[in-house]
Amino acid sequence: MTTASPTTDTTGWATWHAAHEAARASEHGFLSVTSIRWLTTTPERFDDVPGAWFVDQDGPVVVLADDPAERLDVDGSLVTGTHRFGDLDSSPAPRVVWHRDDRDVVIEVARRGGSDLVRPRDPAAPVRLAYRGTPTYAPDDRFVVEARFRSFAEPRAVTVGSVVDGLEHVFAARGTLEFDLDGPRTLLAFNGQGDDLHVLFSDRTSTVTTSATRTLDVGAPDADGRTRVDFTRATNLPCAYTPHATCPLPPRENRLDVAIEAGERLPGPGAAD
Structure with a gap:
């Protein structure tokens, strides 16, 4: 310089x-993002978030297995089973946290350009750990x-x-x-x-x-x-x-x-x- x-x-x-x-x-800055998943009407499971995710006419939906490892905290409330996020255009962005092992993964559930997405932010993301x-x-x-x-x-x-x-x-x-x-x-x-x-x-x-x-x-x-x-x-x-x-x-x-x-x-x- x-x-x-x-x-x-x-x-x-x-x-x-x-x-x-x-x-x-x-911890949850954009260097911690591990993927971006564009949701469709077909339920899909991903390796960096729990549950099967899809979108219906009302907005994003996640279906969590009956497993302690597949629990989410949504706006401060414990969520199990099926959770519907609703229309993201007409409600505040939810705060979604997955307590994974010894760290918290913040899962961004958002809408961009007319499509819904899931984007996890993991403190252990390789990009974040390598950042200098x-x-x-x-x-x-x-x-x-x-x-x-x-x-x-x-x-x-x-x-x-x-x-x-x-x-x-x-x-x-x-x-x-x-x-x-x-x-x-x-x-x-x-x-x-x-x-x-x-x-x-x-x-x-x-x-x-x-x-x-x-x-x-x-x-x-x-x-x-x-x-x-x-x-x-x-x-x-x-x-x-x-x-x-x-x-x-x-x-x-x-x-x-x-x-x-x-x-x-x-x-x-x-x-x-």
Whole structure:
């Protein structure tokens, strides 16, 4: 890693990135995902979750055998036999835990692109155990730019592709961010946490030194639409580490014709073998 420019808050940046790395490599972070199972109407058993899983007209269903090893905790309640999760579009995501041997496996039961899936997160996942961190560019003030947010009169539904063939994601776009970085640039900005904005983007470094898509949180604009885009905090999506992801691709508007040599780089050997 090269030396950062002298005015960059390297201590604050390092603290932020350490926290991001810790969350990524946590017991049930996305490095712990062991598979992604797309459910069909035919019951199937899998080697990393208990029970036979399928989907009916009401949503996902699991049928658990009469065996202490095939018990699930769903939203704090013990589940045995047949359990129906219902319509995932109209109810909060369930918290499903399988107490396996000496560890807890969290089983994500979710809906993506109109299909239901099961995705277990096991603390003993090989990708998580092998993880040694993600390389980054040194934080550099050149890639921290002042921006002006232009809000849409109403949020716009924007459909983007996915790393999974045939799968699409729909985001609510609130407006555009305008800034200068080796020329005038524009980014389509989605809803973030609270009043913050969220951005998916690619640039000239994508698939060369950085992952195909990176993500960035942008602070809430002030009353005049002013905010700051800090590319030194650009991070990788899960698909940079695991094939069991459904990551979105950036909208066409967010494919920047400039090299953003900032933020996280491609995971190297040992990051997620």
